[in-house]
Every structure is written in C-alpha cells, then in structure tokens.
Amino acid sequence: MANEYHVAKDGADNQEGTRQNPFLTINQAAAVATAGDTVIVHEGEYREWVKPKHAGLSSTRRITYQAADGERVVIKGSEQITDWEQVEGTVWKTTLPNDFFGEYNPYQEKIFGDWVKYNPGRHLGDVYVNGKSFYEAEHMEELYSPTVQTEIVDHWTEQTVSVEDPEQTKHVWFAEVDQHTTTIYINCHDIDPTQELVEINVRKCCFYPEQTGMDYITVSGFEMAQAATPWTPPTADQPGxxxxxxxxxxxIENNIIHDSKCSAISIGKEASTGQNYSTTRKDKSGYQYQVESIFQAQQAGWTKEKVGSHTIRNNKIYDCGQNAVVGHLGCVFSEIYNNHIYNIGVKREFFGHEIAGIKLHAAIDVQIYHNRIHDCSLGIWLDWQTQGTRVSSNLFYRNNRDLFVEVSSGPYVVDHNILTADYALDNHAQGGAYVNNLIRGEMVHKKMLDRATPYHVPHSTEMAGFAVTYGGDDRYFNNLFIGDKGLTGVGTDHYNGYTASLEEYIDTVNDFSADHKAFNNVEQPVYINKNAYLNGAAPFEREEQNLTTKQFDPKLEIIEKENxxxxxxxxxxxxxxxxxDIQSTETLHRTRIVDADFENADGSELILDKDYYGNSKSEKEAVGPMNNLKPGENYLKVWG
Structure with a gap:
C-alpha cells in the first residue's frame, strides 16, 4: 500500500511523517519512502543534500518527491554565515573550523578534470550575498584592487584576453585553508554582511543519490540552488x-534550479567507468580514455533496461558555471522539453571544452524540444554518438553559439528550430537532417578525420562500428537562412564540390584504387533543396530549387516582453x-556510415508534419519553422 509522507519546518524526524506530525528533514522521508510512495514537502528552506535510499519499481510504481501545492520549497547546498569580522575598509572575513565542511571542503577543492583548459586556481566554493554569487579572486591582493582583471578565453584559439570588470570589485571573495580552519574573505563595498543574507556553498549536491540504481524517482516543484558541484567531463563521475x-x-519537472558551480541537472555516467584519468595519469588523451569508458560502461550493463529514459521538463535553469543539463551514456532514450535555460557558462571564472546549456555525449534517441535557451556560452552541444537524436522546435537567442554537433555519424534530426546567434551552427558531424529551421548566423562545417567515434545498432546501446567524420551525408530542406553584415558561412555553399547522391558518391569512390584512402578524399553526398537564402546567405551550387535574395534584409529581432x-x-x-515538402523517413533516406534510417525513437516512421507550434502542415508549406510566416512583416509569439 502506498504511503504519503510529509516534511515541514515545524516537524521532527522522530515523528511519523504524517500531515499532522511531519518529518523535519527531507532525508528522513527519503530513508523510509519506497516504491509507490509520495513525499510532500511544505514551505520553507531546507539546507540538506537529499540522498534517496530506495528506488521505485516502474514508471507506475515510482517514488515521488514534490513541493506542496502553492508552497515555496527551497533546497540549498549552502549555509548562512552571520559571523563576519571587518578586516580593512570594505573587506570582511569569517573563519570556520574545517570540520564544518565534513569530508568535502569546496574552498579546498579546485575546478579540476579532463578538458579543463583554463583555471587560474579557482575552487568549487562560492559566496552569495542576497542571492548574488561573487567572483573568486585569484590572489588576496585582488580583494583590495580598484578593478579585477577577468580572463576571457576564446573557444577556438584558446587565447585569453584580459578585460577590466569594475562590477567584480563589488563582488569578490578569497579563501585560505590551513590544517584546521578555512578563512573566507569578501569585499562587498557598501554592503554590510552582518546585516544581509550571506551564504557559502558547502554541499556537493542538493538532490542526488549516493548509490546507483535508484530508479523511477520524480522530483517536482522545488527551488534548488547553491551547490558546490565539480567539473563534469564525459570521462569522470558526473554529479549534478x-x-x-x-x-x-x-x-525532473517544474523546478527552479540555479547557482550550481558546474552542472545543474546530470543524467550522466558514474565513476567506475573512468575518473579523469587523462588529467591524473597523463599517459593517454582524453579521447582514448573516453573510448575506453564506453567499453567499460557496456561491461557494467549500459543498456536501455538499466539506465536512461529520463524526463526533464518545465524547469527554469540559470546561473550555472558549466551546464544546465549534462550527461554521458546515462542520458540515453531521454526527453528534455519545455525548459527555460539561460546564463550558463557566462561568469567566465574557468573554461573547458564541456560548457553548454545542454551538453550530452552518446545522446542515443534523446528528444530535445520546445526549450528556450539564451544568454549561454553555447546553447546545445551534442558530442559523440548523436544517433536517433532529435532537436526540434527550440528557441535560441543571444548565445555565443547556438548549436554544436560533433564527431557523430547520425542519423540525427534538427527541425523547426529558431537559431539567431551571430554564431549559429557548428557542424562537425555527418548524417544529419536539417529541416524547416530558421538560421541566422555563422555556420561552420568541419571534417574530423583524426578521431573515430562509435555508432550503434539503431535504438540500442550495442555498438556497430567506429567511423571518423568525413563531412557531408547531410540533408537540408525547407530552411530559412538569413545572413547579416559581418557574418560568414550562412547557408549551404560550404558543401560546394560535394556529391549530390549516394549513387554518384559510390561511382566516384570506386574510380579510385586506394581502398580506404579514397573515402577520405571523395566528398560524401549531400541532399539539399527548397531552402530560402536572404541577405547574403548562399546556396549549395547544385540545389535545384531555392529562393535567393542577397540584398533583402529581414530585420530579424527577438523581442522579450516579461515572460x-x-x-x-x-x-x-x-x-x-x-x-x-514534408520530409519523412521515406524522403530522407538512410545514412551511409550507420546504414540506418531517420526514424522516431521507438523505430516508427518519422514524419515532420508539425510546425514550431505543433500545428499540422499541409502537403506544401512555406519554408522555415512556422506555417504562418508570410511576405511582409511578421510578428509572432515564440515563447510564453
């Protein structure tokens, strides 16, 4: 028989957990709740790391943790600090015994791990004054400096540029840790920390089981914030x-999640299949250890029956240092939709090649749709084994980059999205179908002939082979490309010189006698037709039907009005x-390397007959993501 447990700030953990006699902590409820049970948490602030002890048994016999209807429930990885001593001027300090932190002291733990490319000694700790996170100073002297130099790292050249940020002077902290104590210094200028809410993060997570295999759990309606999460590359444990x-x-639904030092929601791997070995052992590349982690995961039972199939929906996620959603291997067969994601990776205290609003490796059959993603270092990054993945009807704007697909062989689908960053798309993959998108921004297309990555039996984690990224085998239909002054590569002309059918490709390859080397030299086929190119966007030279108006400026704008x-x-x-034309499994044809069709995640026929809003399309529709785009002025609600 299912039970209902209650948690409230006026409760006690030695009570029964009823509505009349609730528990005081969520962890007490987590210790007793079993399959079919519901834990209802009432209004208040809970400073604890919730660690479920029991799993649900199926999608209908799950354990549900939910905030009480209409009540604000906050779970924090931080503690409030009130004991501040003025040091000099606007600099204050607090000294805490190291046992205050237990076995995990974020002010001693550095940002560390594979693919961390820039970290000037910064740590997992953070200080928040009235909810606003401070910047960690690199040296004690910076606490007293009139300005702080911020190192901004270019993603591609890996060069750093120093810029003065006067805002940082108002919001700076520095910590010293010795054998017995941790001293935290802050410079908050005209704020008196003894009169304001000052918090420091002390816990790694807010809601994350210590054991694996805690299946079928729902987490709904909470605000969760201020956790000292570590760096989460695909070759390490990935706690969020x-x-x-x-x-x-x-x-994981209907939550407000913010101020995670690194990652907010993790649907990724655990430690036994690799733990930053490239960084610690230094004997192999991260690429090689990542290949090994996939084989180790298969030996550990990486299957649809054991992991994945998560649902992440209707969450607001913001102000995180690395990711809103991260995952490697454990993300398979999941859905991520209706989330509002912003301010990810923009604080720029550290940098590595794993930062994005959504960063997934091995996103097999993952469906990512109807998300609003803006003001992020990178919107969505799909890296390795993007197969059966669909990115549909998402809204991207004001990101440094919108979408990056890397070293994957498909089939994957990108349809009915709005991409508007100056840097809209990185395509370092093959086997993609880009259908009915609006793309305004630079597009970069690259081959990756030095890294072979796995591909799979369709709709399975079973590996079928490895392949380098030859470039091409892509489809572009019904897209609206919009150029702009100073932007390059908008459109499909970077495929000029590619073959235009599988038959042509096979004939050309077989004219060579060099076996595998011929496949490196002959451009894969691309299938491109019925796209519109405006304001300098340029078409593929062999596209049969298109609309090209180089001088027409659409004056594209994204306009925010409240929500x-x-x-x-x-x-x-x-x-x-x-x-x-409406595209489908039949019209998109199979991918060459994987020898797999474009299908729905359940293996059924894919038919792209719904527009950005979910409205049905007639047999012939205007290009772009929405049915109702028309000549002249368009003013359309795209979120809210």
Missing part, C-alpha cells in the same frame, strides 16, 4: 545539483512562391 546517478526513469518572447522579421514578396 540534482540527478539520478546512473539510474533509470527519473522525472513572453516574440520574433519579428520581414520577408520578401516572392517568399511564398517557394513551397517546401
């Missing part, structure tokens, strides 16, 4: 502020003359 820890069937977002653009008079 909240997450399933190598389990199956979690639902709503609108798209404004102008389109030329002949815009409706180009009508796109």
């Amino acid at each position: 502020l909240v997450g399933p820890h190598w389990s199956k069937g979690w639902i 709503e977002v609108y798209l404004y653009c102008e389109l030329p008079e002949d815009f409706e003359q180009l009508r796109g």
